[in-house]
Amino acid sequence: MVLERYHQINNGEKTAKFQIAKRIEVEYHDNDLDELLRIHNDIKDEFKEVLESDTITPSDLEQKKKIKVSFLDLKIDILQKMLKNCVFCERRCEVDRYSERGFCKCGVESYYSSDFLHMGEEGELIPSHTIFFNRCTFRCVFCQNFDIVYDDDYIANEFELAKRVDLRFRQGSRNVNFVGGNPDQHAHTILRILRNVESNIPVVWNSNMYHSQELANIIEDVVDVWLGDFKYGSDDCALKYSKAKNYWEVVTRNFRRAEKNGELLIRHLVMPEHINCCTEKIIQWCSEELNNPRFNLMFQYYPTFKAYDYPEISRRLTRDEISRSLSLARRAGLDLV
Numbered sequence: 001m002v003l004e005r006y007h008q009i010n011n012g013e014k015t016a017k018f019q020i021a022k023r024i025e026v027e028y029h030d031n032d033l034d035e036l037l038r039i040h041n042d043i044k045d046e047f048k049e050v051l052e053s054d055t056i057t058p059s060d061l062e063q064k065k066k067i068k069v070s071f072l073d074l075k076i077d078i079l080q081k082m083l084k085n086c087v088f089c090e091r092r093c094e095v096d097r098y099s100e101r102g103f104c105k106c107g108v109e110s111y112y113s114s115d116f117l118h119m120g121e122e123g124e125l126i127p128s129h130t131i132f133f134n135r136c137t138f139r140c141v142f143c144q145n146f147d148i149v150y151d152d153d154y155i156a157n158e159f160e161l162a163k164r165v166d167l168r169f170r171q172g173s174r175n176v177n178f179v180g181g182n183p184d185q186h187a188h189t190i191l192r193i194l195r196n197v198e199s200n201i202p203v204v205w206n207s208n209m210y211h212s213q214e215l216a217n218i219i220e221d222v223v224d225v226w227l228g229d230f231k232y233g234s235d236d237c238a239l240k241y242s243k244a245k246n247y248w249e250v251v252t253r254n255f256r257r258a259e260k261n262g263e264l265l266i267r268h269l270v271m272p273e274h275i276n277c278c279t280e281k282i283i284q285w286c287s288e289e290l291n292n293p294r295f296n297l298m299f300q301y302y303p304t305f306k307a308y309d310y311p312e313i314s315r316r317l318t319r320d321e322i323s324r325s326l327s328l329a330r331r332a333g334l335d336l337v
């Protein structure tokens with residue numbers, strides 16, 4: 001069954017990963033980053049065992065077991081230390097975010113633009129409690145969220161947002177969906193929010209999949225569903241439209257890793273004049289290299305922001321481009337949303 005574990009969490013049969021991470025006790029002192037990572041990587045095996053054997057059930061969450069320091073706390077401490085030399089994403093700026101800004105322009109505080117029950121996501125996700133963080137690790141010239149990517153709106157208070165996640169859960173949300181912009185650069189804040197969430201709710205990481213392996217190592221134990229954009233089939237296109245280097249290698253690596261550590265829902269926004277270089281290549285790779293992921297082939301591209309500076313993408317898709325993309329995906333046997 002597609003997104004099986006996700007549905008089981010929704011049905012109260014399984015426990016969201018972050019709730020498991022909160023209930024695994026660890027012991028450490030104020031160690032340096034390397035030492036914390038060593039402890040973290042040792043505990044990862046224990047976490048996997050607990051996850052796979054369902055030792056922590058949803059009903060266990062009602063018992064308020066006292067945990068002094070949890071696996072999730074350890075992850076947060078690691079991320080807070082990683083901010084001093086930030087490689088959260090493959091920009092690898094190596095800036096100290098306590099005093100400087102890298103490409104994404106984020107410091108230590110995170111800001112968000114809105115949160116609401118989103119009814120426009122994929123059917124299996126709605127209603128989705130979507131939290132739109134400011135800022136991004138990409139610079140897409142056709143960005144449809146450019147109004148939230150270049151500003152800081154509201155400070156993301158971990159306690160207030162956690163309460164909101166619980167409230168939205170009571171209102172019927174099926175997941176908490178961290179997006180933006182992009183969530184990666186706010187991973188430390190997001191994990192702090194999750195530390196304060198009480199609900200057994202699946203975590204959706206709605207991302208450009210340009211995160212580093214270092215970040216994946218930490219966040220993959222709290223992400224239930226990777227809702228990943230697969231934008232480009234060519235490094236030239238990624239560089240031209242999103243200022244992202246080495247795109248194909250990074251993103252395919254991350255999709256492979258995400259599949260091993262969670263469930264996948266891939267989005268591909270078809271762009272005008274990019275069927276051969278991007279859509280076709282992505283469809284082929286996903287059908288050959290991944291284990292039949294859920295795949296959303298999206299046709300809602302419209303030129304906005306700086307897209308008019310690029311004549312080839314300054315229009316909507318033609319009918320021919322849509323039908324060609326669809327038949328490529330069907331022929332490849334993708335599980336289309």
Ligand code: SF4
Pocket residue numbers: 086087088089090091092093094095101102103104105106137184185
């Ligand atoms: S999150 Fe990425 S873009 Fe932002 S400072 Fe870190 S490495 Fe740079």
